[in-house]
Amino acid sequence: MSNILNYIWLVPLFPLIGFLINGLGRNFLSKTLVSFIACGALLASFVVSVYFFISVKEGNHELVKLFDFISVGKLSIPFEFQIDALSSLFLLIITGVGFLIHLYSTAYMHEESNAHYARYFAYLNLFVFSMLLLVLGGNYVIMFIGWEGVGLCSYLLIGYWFKNTDYNNAAKKAFIMNRIGDLGFLLAVFWIIQQFGSVSFGEVFANAESKSTAVLTGITLLLFIGATGKSAQIPLYTWLPDAMAGPTPVSALIHAATMVTAGIYMIARSNILYTLAPTTQSVVAVIGLATAIFAATIAIKQNDIKKVLAYSTVSQLGYMFLGLGVGAYTGAVFHVMTHAFFKALLFLGAGSVIHAMHHEQDIRNMGGLRKKLPITHLTFLLGCIAIAGIPPFSGFFSKDEILAAAYEASPVYWIVGVAGAMMTAFYMFRLYATTFLGNFRGTKEQEHHLHESPWAMTVPLIVLAILAVIGGFVGIPKVFAENAHSLEHFLSPIFTQSEELVKKDHALSHSTEYMLMGVSVALALIAILYAVNRYSKKPELQDAEGFGKVLANKWYVDEIYDAIISKPLKAISIFFNNVIEKSGIDGFVNGIGEGVQYASRQLRLLQSGQVGSYILLMVLGMIILMVVQFFIK
Amino acid sequence: MPINYYIFLALALFCIGVAGVLTRRNAIIIFMCIELMLNAVNLLLVAFSKMHYAAAVANAPGTIVGTDAQLFVFFIMVVAAAEVSVGLAIIVMMYRNTHSIDINFLNRLKH
Amino acid sequence: MNVTEILFWILSALAIASALMVVLSKNPVHSVLWLIMVFFAISGHYILLNAQFLFIVNLIVYAGAIMVLFLFVIMLMNLNTDTEPQKNKWLKVAGVVAGGCLMLVFVAALKSSGTQQVQMGEGNIGLIENLGKALFNEYVLPFEISSVLFLSAMVGAVVIGKKGD
Numbered sequence: 001m002s003n004i005l006n007y008i009w010l011v012p013l014f015p016l017i018g019f020l021i022n023g024l025g026r027n028f029l030s031k032t033l034v035s036f037i038a039c040g041a042l043l044a045s046f047v048v049s050v051y052f053f054i055s056v057k058e059g060n061h062e063l064v065k066l067f068d069f070i071s072v073g074k075l076s077i078p079f080e081f082q083i084d085a086l087s088s089l090f091l092l093i094i095t096g097v098g099f100l101i102h103l104y105s106t107a108y109m110h111e112e113s114n115a116h117y118a119r120y121f122a123y124l125n126l127f128v129f130s131m132l133l134l135v136l137g138g139n140y141v142i143m144f145i146g147w148e149g150v151g152l153c154s155y156l157l158i159g160y161w162f163k164n165t166d167y168n169n170a171a172k173k174a175f176i177m178n179r180i181g182d183l184g185f186l187l188a189v190f191w192i193i194q195q196f197g198s199v200s201f202g203e204v205f206a207n208a209e210s211k212s213t214a215v216l217t218g219i220t221l222l223l224f225i226g227a228t229g230k231s232a233q234i235p236l237y238t239w240l241p242d243a244m245a246g247p248t249p250v251s252a253l254i255h256a257a258t259m260v261t262a263g264i265y266m267i268a269r270s271n272i273l274y275t276l277a278p279t280t281q282s283v284v285a286v287i288g289l290a291t292a293i294f295a296a297t298i299a300i301k302q303n304d305i306k307k308v309l310a311y312s313t314v315s316q317l318g319y320m321f322l323g324l325g326v327g328a329y330t331g332a333v334f335h336v337m338t339h340a341f342f343k344a345l346l347f348l349g350a351g352s353v354i355h356a357m358h359h360e361q362d363i364r365n366m367g368g369l370r371k372k373l374p375i376t377h378l379t380f381l382l383g384c385i386a387i388a389g390i391p392p393f394s395g396f397f398s399k400d401e402i403l404a405a406a407y408e409a410s411p412v413y414w415i416v417g418v419a420g421a422m423m424t425a426f427y428m429f430r431l432y433a434t435t436f437l438g439n440f441r442g443t444k445e446q447e448h449h450l451h452e453s454p455w456a457m458t459v460p461l462i463v464l465a466i467l468a469v470i471g472g473f474v475g476i477p478k479v480f481a482e483n484a485h486s487l488e489h490f491l492s493p494i495f496t497q498s499e500e501l502v503k504k505d506h507a508l509s510h511s512t513e514y515m516l517m518g519v520s521v522a523l524a525l526i527a528i529l530y531a532v533n534r535y536s537k538k539p540e541l542q543d544a545e546g547f548g549k550v551l552a553n554k555w556y557v558d559e560i561y562d563a564i565i566s567k568p569l570k571a572i573s574i575f576f577n578n579v580i581e582k583s584g585i586d587g588f589v590n591g592i593g594e595g596v597q598y599a600s601r602q603l604r605l606l607q608s609g610q611v612g613s614y615i616l617l618m619v620l621g622m623i624i625l626m627v628v629q630f631f632i633k
Numbered sequence: 634m635p636i637n638y639y640i641f642l643a644l645a646l647f648c649i650g651v652a653g654v655l656t657r658r659n660a661i662i663i664f665m666c667i668e669l670m671l672n673a674v675n676l677l678l679v680a681f682s683k684m685h686y687a688a689a690v691a692n693a694p695g696t697i698v699g700t701d702a703q704l705f706v707f708f709i710m711v712v713a714a715a716e717v718s719v720g721l722a723i724i725v726m727m728y729r730n731t732h733s734i735d736i737n738f739l740n741r742l743k744h
Numbered sequence: 745m746n747v748t749e750i751l752f753w754i755l756s757a758l759a760i761a762s763a764l765m766v767v768l769s770k771n772p773v774h775s776v777l778w779l780i781m782v783f784f785a786i787s788g789h790y791i792l793l794n795a796q797f798l799f800i801v802n803l804i805v806y807a808g809a810i811m812v813l814f815l816f817v818i819m820l821m822n823l824n825t826d827t828e829p830q831k832n833k834w835l836k837v838a839g840v841v842a843g844g845c846l847m848l849v850f851v852a853a854l855k856s857s858g859t860q861q862v863q864m865g866e867g868n869i870g871l872i873e874n875l876g877k878a879l880f881n882e883y884v885l886p887f888e889i890s891s892v893l894f895l896s897a898m899v900g901a902v903v904i905g906k907k908g909d
Contacts, residue, residue: 241762611736612835618654619842630853634752635859641851642756646763646782648847653767655839661772661818665779666811669763675798679870680862685791687863699869700878707875708800710805711890715812715897721817728821738750738892 004055005062008083010048011091012132014041019125019458026118026413027498034114040120042102042128046095049088056088057490063138063202070141077199080138086494089211089333090135090265092426093340098128099256100460104348107456108355118503120160120247124213127153130513131258135265137170139199140189142537143266146187147230150259151178151485158246158253161413172240177239181229186224196220205497211279220280224287227263232314232319238558240314242305248351251306256347257340264320265612271329275498279458285325290414292318294555296423300430301551304361305350308431311342312387315424318532319402325504328405328496330488335398337487342386342395345464349380352453353435357446363431368440372450375525378438379465384432386468388425388524391517394472401477404508417521425524430530432549437536639680646673660734664717672711675706684707748864758784772800772818776811779782783807795870 018041022034029037061084069079070300102124109120130149136142155178159171195215196204227233232240243255254260267274267284274281292315299311316339323332345480354361356373370377386393389400399421408412440447452458478483483489492499508516543552550556606617646669655664682702689698724734731738762909769775783806790799868874879887 600765611653612658612839616835616838616842619651619655620845623845626846626849626853631850634749635862636860636862637831637854637857637859637864638752638756638858639856642759644847644850644854645760648843649760649767649848651846652840655842657767657768658834659772659823661814661823662775665766665814667777668806669779669782671788672806674781675802676789679790679793679795679798681793682869683867684860684862686869687772687861687866690863697874697878698872701872701882703795703798703875704879704883706891707879707884710801712893714790714805714892716808716898716903717813718897719904721813722904725817725821725847726904734821734823737896740779 003060003062003116005052005060005445006064008062008064008081008136009066011045011052012129012136014048015125015129017041019122019129022118022125023122025526026115029114029118031110031114031117032364033485034118034121035102038125039102039106039147040097042095045132046092046099047586048097049091050081053088053092056083056085061085061493063200067450075193077141078138079138079142080200081142082138082201083136084101085120086265086333087112087135088169088609090213091132091339091489093151094131094135094258096126097133097340097344097464098253100463101111101231101249101253101257101344101348104252104351104457104460105247107454108249109247109353120157123153123156123160124250127157127254127259127614131262134262139201140192141199143269144182147220147226147262147266147565150177150254150262150475151182151230154178154254154259154529155241158243160250161244164245167245170239174239177236181190181236181506182532184222184225184229188219188226188435191215191219191222199279201269203499204441206328208272209275212277213279215271216541217279218556220270220277221283223266223270223273224280227267227286227321229263230266231260231263231317231321232291233263233287233317235315237291237295237367238554238561241307241310241554244304244310245530247352248347251310251430252344252347252351255310255341260313260317260529261320261340264317264324264332265335267324268319268329268333271324271495271498272501274324275327275501281325281327281538283325285322285406287449288323289323289413289420291315292317292322293416293423294318296420296427297551298554299427300423301548302427303364303365303552303620305431305435306361308363308427309343309346309350312346312424312428315420316343316387317397319420322399322406324414326402326405326413327498328402328410330485330491330499331398331401331405334487334493335402337474338386338394338398338468339473341464342468345379345383345461348457348461349376349383350463352376352457353380355453355457356450357442358449359444360446363434365442365446366435366440367438367442368436369450370436372438373452375452375461379461381432382465384428385520387428388528389421389520390524390528391521392472393511394468394470397472397475397477398519400520401475402475403520404513404516408508410464414516418523421520421525422527423514426531430535430564431516432492433535434533437532440562465495474512477513479510482612517560636680636684639677643673643677643680645711646676658735658737660736664720664724664738666681668713668717675709676680678702678706680707749794751788755785755792759789763790771877772823774812775808776818780807780811785812790870792864793867793870795876797870797872882895 004178018038021037022029026034039191053465061082063080063082064082065078066074067079070077081307105120109117112120127150130146130153134143134146134150137146155171155175158174160169161167163260192204195211196207199205228304229236240260241257244251246255272283295311295314295318298357299308300316302308302311320339321334322337323329323335352373353366353369356369356376359367360366382393385397390519391397403414403417403421406417474485475487478485495629553559636658650666650670653669654663657663657666679702682699685702686696689696703740728734759782762778762785765778766775766782771780783802787799787807789801790802884901
């Protein structure tokens with residue numbers, strides 16, 4: 001155990017302990033103690049993660065086998081952790097952003113009663129534990145444990161206010177949508193076991209090139225189905241906007257920064273499989289792009305502050321999948337990181353607004369909050385600029401990297417992607433202008449109570465705002481400076497195998513790249529100026545009409561799903577219940593019972609109790625045995 | 634004599650015993666039929682004993698092959714004597730309780 | 745056909761006929777007497793096979809002791825009349841058919857058994873001298889155990905036959 005990375009199990013251990021203490025002691029721990037334990041666990045994890053990150057940065061990586069988990073026949077699945085560039089980066093994001101959100105939650109959730117407060121933090125710690133398991137897992141099975149764990153915590157936290165039926169329904173919807181995806185993941189794992197005889201990443205990736213493309217396409221498509229469920233892509237994205245029922249910090253942590261990026265992590269981890277299956281890559285790219293543009297159109301007409309951010313998240317996740325689909329794995333991971341910063345920031349900012357407005361979420365009742373909430377306003381603005389992709393904010397670098405790779409793959413991807421980016425800029429600044437500019441439109445009482453949030457909420461905002469501004473400098477593209485893309489350098493061991501397979505014969509010329517950047521930035525700026533102009537003075541207060549109504553109703557996707565899946569299912573269930581269950585299965589089961597009873601009544605007569613008849617039957621038995629022995633051989 | 638004569642004789646006696654057990658309901662007669670079956674087997678054992686002796690003595694004049702079969706018959710008789718003493722005691726007991734030795738009254742197994 | 749063969753056939757016929765009469769007699773006392781007849785016929789076969797020891801044991805134990813015991817019980821219970829009411833004729837037919845089937849199956853199975861010769865009227869393995877040596881050398885332990893069997897049978901008979909509980 002000379003290598004320090006062998007102690008990697010410390011990272012998930014702290015949140016687990018936090019979960020156990022808070023979960024078991026929720027009835028007698030004070031709020032201060034609960035927050036101290038929960039935040040302390042995360043801080044400890046974060047510190048250890050930073051230490052490991054530095055160790056990994058020096059070229060260290062390790063596969064830590066803790067114990068044998070499943071051992072059946074030739075198949076052996078150890079409980080192992082893989083610590084390398086990719087997982088250590090995710091460790092930092094999860095524990096870092098997670099810690100800030102824990103800190104934020106201590107203030108945001110302060111109105112809850114003691115037991116519920118502790119329950120909230122227990123769930124949150126359990127979530128972080130599961131997420132760490134997901135990214136640290138050294139094989140698909142351990143990853144799957146974490147994958148299911150985060151799904152469970154997501155369910156628990158969406159339904160945190162379980163007395164509200166709508167929230168419970170939203171939680172169930174999220175869980176079921178995730179289960180559909182998980183089924184794909186599980187099938188992929190079975191297929192991998194059948195094909196490779198192992199689920200460890202190292203062995204699977206090393207043998208990937210010897211398998212046929214058809215097999216790899218099947219496996220990767222199934223994995224991608226899992227990713228669409230977890231990362232909210234078409235067609236399984238509808239749970240994410242509904243998941244906003246949970247507390248806002250939960251939305252920030254789970255449904256923006258970490259859990260929903262699990263699908264991207266998984267594909268980036270399996271990059272070699274995807275590179276070997278070009279069909280799947282195209283599918284991933286097209287679905288990602290479609291989701292990006294589709295969710296962006298919906299976001300334009302939403303009036304709930306959290307819903308806008310939710311659709312924006314779906315849209316940004318679409319960009320990440322586009323990046324994965326065109327082979328820009330580094331770009332996708334880069335965007336995961338920057339997105340974690342600015343989207344967590346935006347959600348926490350929204351939470352701060354909601355907190356100040358006493359749980360008012362409709363932006364039509366806000367406006368002019370700029371003066372009352374200065375810190376929230378400033379940080380929110382920075383987040384909006386970052387997500388809109390204005391240089392030199394972080395969103396610009398990551399989005400530009402994906403778009404440049406998309407242009408290399410096909411200019412059509414780029415055109416659609418830029419259109420989506422323009423819409424992103426538009427709806428974010430529509431949100432910003434409606435909320436913070438103009439005049440206050442709420443009630444007098446709300447105006448009276450408006451206040452800036454306590455330090456526990458503003459400090460995370462400030463930290464995240466700084467990260468959102470400067471986070472992009474780890475990935476400066478080559479056109480600005482050679483060898484300045486330190487993230488690419490750092491992640492290169494993970495993606496070498498894929499890059500060797502796809503030799504880039506022509507890189508984009510510098511002038512083309514400048515042109516692409518210029519176009520996207522210019523379009524984003526136009527969208528921003530238009531949005532700010534239009535919505536700061538005359539916000540859209542009445543319900544949308546015409547095409548806008550279709551967008552406001554989310555293209556009626558929920559209704560379509562209801563009509564083509566839920567309704568027929570219900571009809572079939574009723575049919576099965578009334579016809580097949582009642583007459584078929586009941587008849588069959590009761591028939592067996594009656595048949596056995598009848599046969600028993602007849603057979604009972606054999607047991608006459610007469611010794612003579614017993615002897616007779618015995619002799620007959622002997623005769624039969626003799627016949628069998630002598631004549632039937 | 635060929636051995637199969639003895640086999641068929643013993644079979645005939647044995648099957649008459651079986652038929653008697655199956656048809657009669659008087660416990661004592663059933664008992665006697667069982668004795669008849671035992672004796673059929675005894676006879677066959679002795680016949681086999683002599684058959685093997687005849688085959689062995691042609692090669693080795695001083696052989697005693699076959700004695701064990703006859704001792705077997707002896708032991709069967711010993712056991713049969715013990716069995717009869719207990720069996721008849723049971724029949725006496727049964728007669729004392731039911732005033733009959735018809736085995737059809739022995740249908741308590743049903744309950 | 746020599747004398748031995750003639751005797752064999754006579755004894756066989758006698759044994760089978762007497763056995764049939766055992767089953768067919770209505771009166772239990774007649775059955776007992778016919779059974780004694782069967783035993784005598786079988787003892788005759790033992791003589792033919794030169795199994796002298798078994799001949800004498802068969803007469804003493806079976807025809808003497810056991811059958812006397814039977815007679816004794818029958819007389820004791822006053823059963824020497826036809827006391828067997830015929831209720832179920834079909835059971836009787838079924839019994840006969842079953843016995844016949846058993847016979848048929850056995851005969852069919854064994855009809856190709858060997859025609860090896862059985863030594864008649866000579867050979868000394870059936871003599872008391874040889875059997876006694878074997879009994880008290882190799883088979884001394886089973887012999888002694890059989891005495892325990894007798895003891896336990898005697899105790900059992902006494903216990904069962906005791907009046908009351």
